[in-house]
Amino acid sequence: MPHLSKRGTELPTSPIRKLVVFSDEAKARGIEVLHLNIGQPDIEAPKAALEAVRNTPLKLLPYGPSQGELSYRKKLAKYYSKHQIEVSSEDILVTTGASEALTFVLNSICDAGDEIIIPEPFYANYNGFASAASVKVVPVISEFNSQFQLPALENINEKINSKTKAILLCNPSNPTGYVYSQSEISTLCELAVSHNIFLIVDEVYREFIHGDIEHYSVLQHPKGAAHTVIIDSVSKRYSLCGARVGCIVSKNKALIQNLLKFAHLRLSPPTYALIASEAALDAPDSYLEGVIAEYGKRRKVLIEALEQIPEVEVSHPMGAFYCIAKLPVDDAEAFSKFLLTSYQDQNQTVMLAPATGFYSTPGMGKNEVRIAFILNSDKLLRAAKILELGLRAYKKIQLETLV
């Protein structure tokens, strides 16, 4: 057998998808699995997006411009302007999802062995993107007890060395739901400028803000033009996860020019999805207002239900649609597996995302899970109940094993 590469064999397995085999088996046994583990919206996409695809007169699908159609980039610039982010179509490069956007940016600014600093816990695939690009993730721990706010500046500062090329954030955060304040973003921005490194902010959950706070985009900061980059996507905003359309936004023209070479290589983003994404920008404001109100309702239902489970602690997400919960177990991954392989209540069980996959410091998050409030309120209530019953059953088995 011919050898595979070191980078291929060392690429981490997706921690979110690792339990899928057990959930498939549970489903095969006739058990309904309530998915608290994934960020797949169930709310309808904007009608304008679906109609645009249905009505396209295209008789064949040509390659589009590698950077995305000018008309789409112009409309995106207007969308950003509504969010106090002043950019032009030239500052935007359309990508095949935020995944490709981040991969392009990492490859464009880091060589093999370079480092990026990320507050953890962080979106699990950041580990994978970095690993695939031979880039080292240097984590800085943010704390459950402070709702995962930005770690102290000196903790970040001391990790910066000559190999550090960027700080990467997700704001609002997947998996914690924390929303970084204007002051936190400004501090990081000034830090990036002073060290002459990039600050990359994944803002795919920009609008998903719960309560009376404002999202502050990294591109609103007046001094960061050369040093800041937004990663964005239509996936969550318009329930278009499968579209695979995202973008990179930066006022650093040399960066955009360099990224364009990577974009040329893969020819163009997917045509149908671009048609849907461009039309989605025509959705009335009421569309997103409705979506966010619905997630706000689900958030309230879930948090209240989780807080009533004995010994469960839960972070209070200010944005996105995830929270981190601490469970009264030693190993949340083993418990998550138990729920899928050895537990059911009235033929139902729940699937969780063990939080260790969102940390890169070994041992962190062992008793934590990420929970998405993507299901409707009734299902969320039922899922929380099953979690409570499952925890009780798990404890009982553990006690019996000890006897």
Added chain:
Amino acid sequence: MPHLSKRGTELPTSPIRKLVVFSDEAKARGIEVLHLNIGQPDIEAPKAALEAVRNTPLKLLPYGPSQGELSYRKKLAKYYSKHQIEVSSEDILVTTGASEALTFVLNSICDAGDEIIIPEPFYANYNGFASAASVKVVPVISEFNSQFQLPALENINEKINSKTKAILLCNPSNPTGYVYSQSEISTLCELAVSHNIFLIVDEVYREFIHGDIEHYSVLQHPKGAAHTVIIDSVSKRYSLCGARVGCIVSKNKALIQNLLKFAHLRLSPPTYALIASEAALDAPDSYLEGVIAEYGKRRKVLIEALEQIPEVEVSHPMGAFYCIAKLPVDDAEAFSKFLLTSYQDQNQTVMLAPATGFYSTPGMGKNEVRIAFILNSDKLLRAAKILELGLRAYKKIQLETLV
């Protein structure tokens, strides 16, 4: 300004897209540009593919399985079986275009500094994919005078060393139109097995065969199961370039498992495009027969027209929809630029793809261009006429400059 990476700055600029700025300027001056430079089909996609997207009941676009829907992979296995390629759905990983397929395979089998051997001239983006993955392309020259058949085995053999991880071919070939014979593929396959390296064959033009020859797929060879990989795509076959759907096919299970980790990272291929691609497999045989007959006609028209231009030599493509032409100029890139910036006949000009971009050996292909026979026959005739007149005008200017 923060620094960009070495791999980003060293990534080659797409040689095909390099002249685009001049063609845009020509169009802005009101000149019609006949594109002989790109492989963008103008034939309609199968009705079944377009209808399936139009009629999809989806109200939102969910992520699909990272390896592609099982139903699509099963239908693909049947498609391959019709081409004497016996594989199962488990041997197929659906990708976002052949571009992603090749990127995944290179990353999965090569570490930074490893080498792949490619007969040149080759599809220009192979240089880019390799460069982005820090892989070195080792070219072996194939000759215009032998229609670009496989170079002598000893020429390939002597390039193999401990860093060599694969031989990469395109069959039928973009840019030469050469179709490798069963004997050539078998020879390479046995070479790969004996050196325990991979043989990767890009077969996106599988059906585009002109004349009485048979395409022999690398997966038809009985001994290559662990060592062979097909790269494929719906782009040219069904005029679905903008769909961005391709696949990797291999019976090497360890490879497919490893590739799946890269696939998990980018979540899933684009949903709408998958719907179109799966439905395209339902198109009647007459669809592709009609497409290939049309390209066959265009091929005949173009080759005959080019052969009548004084001092132009042209390769006789057996497959795909490209040929290589030798022009009576020192620098085909300068001439191609001249056609766009300083020439027109009745307000029309042509755009060519200078062949140096398809070689990695410096100095090779300086007087060659790649010509695609994608335009309809009338436009091809007119384009050949403009090429003839343009060559005459260019020569005249060069002579005048000498005086």
